[in-house]
Amino acid sequence: MTRLFGTDGVRGVANADLTAELALALGRAAGQVLAGRWGVRPRVVVGRDTRASGEMLEAALAAGLMSAGATVVPLGVMTTPGVSYLTTALGATGGAVISASHNPPEYNGIKFFDPQGRKLPDELEEAVEDAVLRGGQGGPSGALGSPAAGGADAAGATGAEAGAAAFVPPVGGAVGRREEAPDAGRRYLEHLRRAAGPGLEGLHVVLDCAHGAATPWAPAVWRAVGARVTVIHAAPDGTNINVGCGSTAPQALAEAVRREGADLGLAFDGDADRVIAVDERGRVVDGDAILAVLALDMARRGELPDRTVVATVMSNLGLERALKAAGLRLVRTRVGDRHVFEAMEQGGYALGGEQSGHIILRRHAVTGDGILTGLVLASVMVRTGQPLSQLASVVQPVPQVLLNVPVKRREGWEDEPAIQAAIAAARQRLGEAGRVLVRASGTEPLIRVMVEGDDEALVRELAESVAGAIRRALGSGTD
Missing domain, CATH: 3.30.310.50 (Alpha-D-phosphohexomutase, C-terminal domain)
Incomplete structure (x- = not known):
């Protein structure tokens, strides 16, 4: 039996692997697990990216959550870090994101957050998965798998044992409801503005929104801080997210930066938890270089605990050498932002990330936020008076x-x-x-x-x- 949850939630081709039936079952199971873990009637914020399948899966997930008695707070199109932040800001029991991040448009995914906006730990994901399998709630066929009716589930339980632990749905007033949060978007934008700090007025930035979740938010906050903004790939139609654009294909952004004579370019992925930058010369600045720029700035200002940065085994040796030359240390983890954040929490570190542009600034967020990272990177440019090309040159990547x-x-x-x-x-x-x-x-x-x-x-x-x-x-x- 293949696990439902991978390194970043449940993911697959929408309506084939990740079906409405599975989304319903995941919602119901998550509602049960959140209620059991925190002993309250769950209140769950739900956001999605711009994929055509997002509305279908959102409806099914919300129905599953409400069938377990949870209150659902729908955010509509919202970045993954926005859902993480708002889970805490709105005092929710948990959060859920419907997105396949950088994957092609036909994919989608579902992942959950705890009350602190962090991804659910493995044991709670396993509890959700076990509840799905024990409930017999229409798991998918093929890649994600499902238990046979009356057979043994992933935990080895027989059909009788699974039936003994069957979920009893609430009725009457105990059934979950929807609760609107009309000021949620404003609160997320204010959070981003606070992280940006002063001095970005007049900076010319080109934003590649990947036709994804960054589209309503990145241009809005950059304009709010007074920057001159050029926006590309910000017309989502449900089928063009990440297609030839965004953080996995920054070539169009590089051309736009050169054409516009901009100071900086930022390319997000579908759910905007990653960012790849482009300097004023049109050269790509990846997550390793962004980490180095932020680390050196934070170290100069005494804001880098233990003079340590966390990155994964995928980060280039050039980053490690650049940090070592500056008297800084690199701690490596397994691939995945979950592992980066766990190491940051355990060591009390403030900065970590991945070469792919998933950067965690623990002072501001508990997950990567591409929009926030871009704002902080720009603030380093303003504070030092140096262009990004000069700042990023500290890293000399090896092939x-x-x-x-x-x-x-x-x-x-x-x-x-x-x-x-x-x-x-x-x-x-x-x-x-x-x-x-x-x-x-x-x-x-x-x-x-x-x-x-x-x-x-x-x-x-x-x-x-x-x-x-x-x-x-x-x-x-x-x-």
Whole structure:
């Protein structure tokens, strides 16, 4: 049985893997789990991005939550970090986001937050999943799987045992209702404005909203701080989110920055928890460089506890070297913003993030917020009087090749002898001058291969060698 929850919630092709029936079941299960964990009638804020399937899944998720007695506070189109912030600001028991982030338009996803706006810990996600499976609530077929009627579920319970723990729906006045929060958007914009600080008046910024959740919010807050704003890819139609635009395709943003003569460009992903910047020369500034710029500024102002930054194993060696040269330390975690934030909490650190542009500024937020990160980055430019090209030059990336290999299955790749032999051979040839990292995607049928080192030709050769071994062993034949 494949787990429903991956590294970033439940995700799949909408209406095929992630069905309305599954969304209903997840809502009902989440309502039960939140009520049991916090001992109150749950109040859950719900936001979504601009995908065509979002309205369908929002209706089903809300119905499931209300069927468990929860009050639903609908936010409409809202960024993932906006839902996180408003979960706490509105005093809710939890939050839910319907989004597949940077994935193509046909995908969608559902993830949940706790009362502090943090992603639910593994044990609560497992409790939600177990409640879905025990409830027999129309789990999907195929990639996400579902228990057979009357058979054993993921926890090993028989049909009789599952039935004994069956959910008893509330009736009458105990049924959940909707509750509007008309000032929610204003409160999120004020939160962003506070983080920006003064001095951004007149700065010329180009915003690539990826036809996603940033569309109503990023231009509004940048105009509110007095910037001159040029907006691209801000006409969502439900099918164009992330298509040739946004943080995964910043080329159009780079062209717009050069054409407009702007000071800065910012490209968001579909739910705006990530940002990739473009400097005034039209050159892309990724999450590693953004981390370095923010870390050096925070260290100068005494706002970087233990002079430490948290990043994942995917971050380039160039970031590690730049921080070390400045007397700063890099702590690496597994891939995923959840792991970055956990390390930040455990160590009391203030800054962490991913090369993909998911940056967590713990003073302001408990999750990555692309809009907030862009505002803070611009404030460093204003405070230092330096253009982004000069600030970002502190990081000199070593050659790094990342290949995404489509596979028939991503489970069990570690047990394939040919793949392990190719990885071992690549590491032996690199020695201490580079790294090889292979991992399964948490959201797509892909195995990701990353190789980096000082010799670009060797790095590419070794990445292709490992990817070739994966294709031969597990390839889907579609790449």
